[in-house]
Amino acid sequence: MSGYNFENMTPSSIVLDDEEMRRAWTRVAHELLERNRGTENLVLIGILRKGAPLAERLKQSIQRIEGQEIPSGVLDISLYRDDFRTYQPKVGTTNIPFDVEGKKVVLVDDVLSTGRTVRAALGALNDLGRPAVIQLAVLVDRGHRELPIRPDFVGKNVPSSRSEFVRVSLTELEGRDTVEIFRER
Amino acid sequence: MRRKDLLDLYSLDRSEIEYLLDTAESFKEILRRPVKKVPTLRGRSVANLFFEPSTRTRTSFEHAAKIMSADTYSLAGSTSSLVKGETLKDTMLTLDAMGIDAYVIRHSFSGSAALAAKYVPNKPVINAGDGTHEHPTQGLLDLLTIREVKGKIDGLEVAIVGDIAHSRVARSNIWGLTKLGAKVRLIAPNTLMPAEASTLPVTIYNNLKEGLDGVDVVNILRIQLERQNEAFFPSIREYAKLFGVNAAKLSVAKPDVTVLHPGPMNRGVEIASALADDPNYSVITDQVTNGVAVRMATLFWLMGGTD
Numbered sequence: 235m236s237g238y239n240f241e242n243m244t245p246s247s248i249v250l251d252d253e254e255m256r257r258a259w260t261r262v263a264h265e266l267l268e269r270n271r272g273t274e275n276l277v278l279i280g281i282l283r284k285g286a287p288l289a290e291r292l293k294q295s296i297q298r299i300e301g302q303e304i305p306s307g308v309l310d311i312s313l314y315r316d317d318f319r320t321y322q323p324k325v326g327t328t329n330i331p332f333d334v335e336g337k338k339v340v341l342v343d344d345v346l347s348t349g350r351t352v353r354a355a356l357g358a359l360n361d362l363g364r365p366a367v368i369q370l371a372v373l374v375d376r377g378h379r380e381l382p383i384r385p386d387f388v389g390k391n392v393p394s395s396r397s398e399f400v401r402v403s404l405t406e407l408e409g410r411d412t413v414e415i416f417r418e419r
Numbered sequence: 420m421r422r423k424d425l426l427d428l429y430s431l432d433r434s435e436i437e438y439l440l441d442t443a444e445s446f447k448e449i450l451r452r453p454v455k456k457v458p459t460l461r462g463r464s465v466a467n468l469f470f471e472p473s474t475r476t477r478t479s480f481e482h483a484a485k486i487m488s489a490d491t492y493s494l495a496g497s498t499s500s501l502v503k504g505e506t507l508k509d510t511m512l513t514l515d516a517m518g519i520d521a522y523v524i525r526h527s528f529s530g531s532a533a534l535a536a537k538y539v540p541n542k543p544v545i546n547a548g549d550g551t552h553e554h555p556t557q558g559l560l561d562l563l564t565i566r567e568v569k570g571k572i573d574g575l576e577v578a579i580v581g582d583i584a585h586s587r588v589a590r591s592n593i594w595g596l597t598k599l600g601a602k603v604r605l606i607a608p609n610t611l612m613p614a615e616a617s618t619l620p621v622t623i624y625n626n627l628k629e630g631l632d633g634v635d636v637v638n639i640l641r642i643q644l645e646r647q648n649e650a651f652f653p654s655i656r657e658y659a660k661l662f663g664v665n666a667a668k669l670s671v672a673k674p675d676v677t678v679l680h681p682g683p684m685n686r687g688v689e690i691a692s693a694l695a696d697d698p699n700y701s702v703i704t705d706q707v708t709n710g711v712a713v714r715m716a717t718l719f720w721l722m723g724g725t726d
Binding site: 310313314324325326327328329357358361362 | 438441442444445446448449452454456457458459487719
């Protein structure tokens with residue numbers, strides 16, 4: 235989020251390549267449908283930036299599996315972060331073209347770690363209405379939680395130490411699909 | 420670069436102006452919500468010091484700060500210790516000692532915002548209009564409005580018409596527009612042209628028709644009626660006839676010409692009433708909406724982090 239300098243780190247090891255990412259994320263789409271018993275009232279909200287294309291992919295998988303198009307939106311959380319005073323974020327635009335009131339909302343993000351981004355997203359969502367349920371889908375869970383937050387759907391668990399960094403690259407933004415681990419030099 | 424204050428657009432660079440416009444554009448989404456509140460500046464305080472009358476700018480700043488959850492205090496010249504002769508310095512030191520986090524200042528003396536900023540070395544000061552110097556957030560909201568309508572600023576021909584000599588809005592517009600690549604024309608009788616006009620990056624016109632020829636945007640400034648007895652022009656009627664803008668006079672401009680006015684308007688003097696209300700030309704109410712977004716962006720920029 236705050237732009238780590240990966241240049242100063244050791245070469246990465248790849249945790250997920252494009253094929254593995256595709257399979258893991260398709261599985262998450264199936265799990266999501268199973269848990270929610272179909273698509274009724276189901277909506278996807280991607281946390282900017284990387285949650286947005288990941289939500290879009292889930293939407294397409296669900297359309298393929300169920301033949302149903304479900305609503306999706308994007309959420310900017312920079313105004314809700316608790317570390318606003320220590321760095322200056324580039325603010326994105328929230329675009330949720332439906333009412334979240336009473337919906338089953340699945341929040342989507344790339345990496346879950348401390349849980350602070352998710353806490354901010356819950357605050358942002360709360361200002362837009364009162365969903366019936368909020369669930370959390372992440373591509374990578376790397377641990378190190380600082381808040382009582384847990385994911386409902388996980389693409390891959392990546393146990394990592396605090397001195398390591400996880401980088402998710404997505405075709406829509408970076409031109410390739412990979413999850414890598416970096417270590418500080 | 421990290422800035423403490425927003426005192427003018429003259430010293431901002433293009434990327435800073437674009438950051439503020441992009442951020443403001445994102446903030447407009449919040450203005451359309453049923454609950455217009457984000458917690459970003461919770462627990463922080465903003466003092467609005469208006470030593471000169473103002474309705475829209477003061478309300479706009481206060482609204483912007485409140486949407487961001489800041490606590491706001493409004494100090495008007497007539498009801499504060501200023502009438503007891505307190506200096507600007509003592510006012511700033513007092514509020515600083517109370518722990519106010521940021522200051523918005525309007526004052527009739529050019530340079531007063533910069534002076535106030537020196538008295539609070541660790542707190543942001545935002546210039547909300549200082550004499551005939553600058554009104555940077557008005558400049559930003561004009562830029563945002565033009566960019567929204569035209570999709571860009573680069574290469575546009577923008578005319579500023581009216582009392583340019585006494586206008587801080589004109590100066591902020593000139594710097595903001597030229598930094599973003601627009602070409603600026605000033606249209607006014609010579610008595611209302613600033614003394615330094617020839618040193619500015621603008622083209623000067625004393626004839627309305629010539630100045631409006633082929634323009635994309637016209638920003639019409641308020642004629643300060645209170646200056647009428649200073650004899651800058653012979654009569655209101657003559658000014659309205661020669662420099663008042665209406666739809667017919669815009670026939671020489673681009674067919675999709677956009678009309679801005681910073682308000683408050685003298686309908687029938689500098690701008691025809693029908694033109695001000697004509698949605699084919701006028702974006703005056705969009706300017707007001709964008710003003711709130713631009714002020715939110717400014718508070719966010721100055722009261723945010725250190726990176």
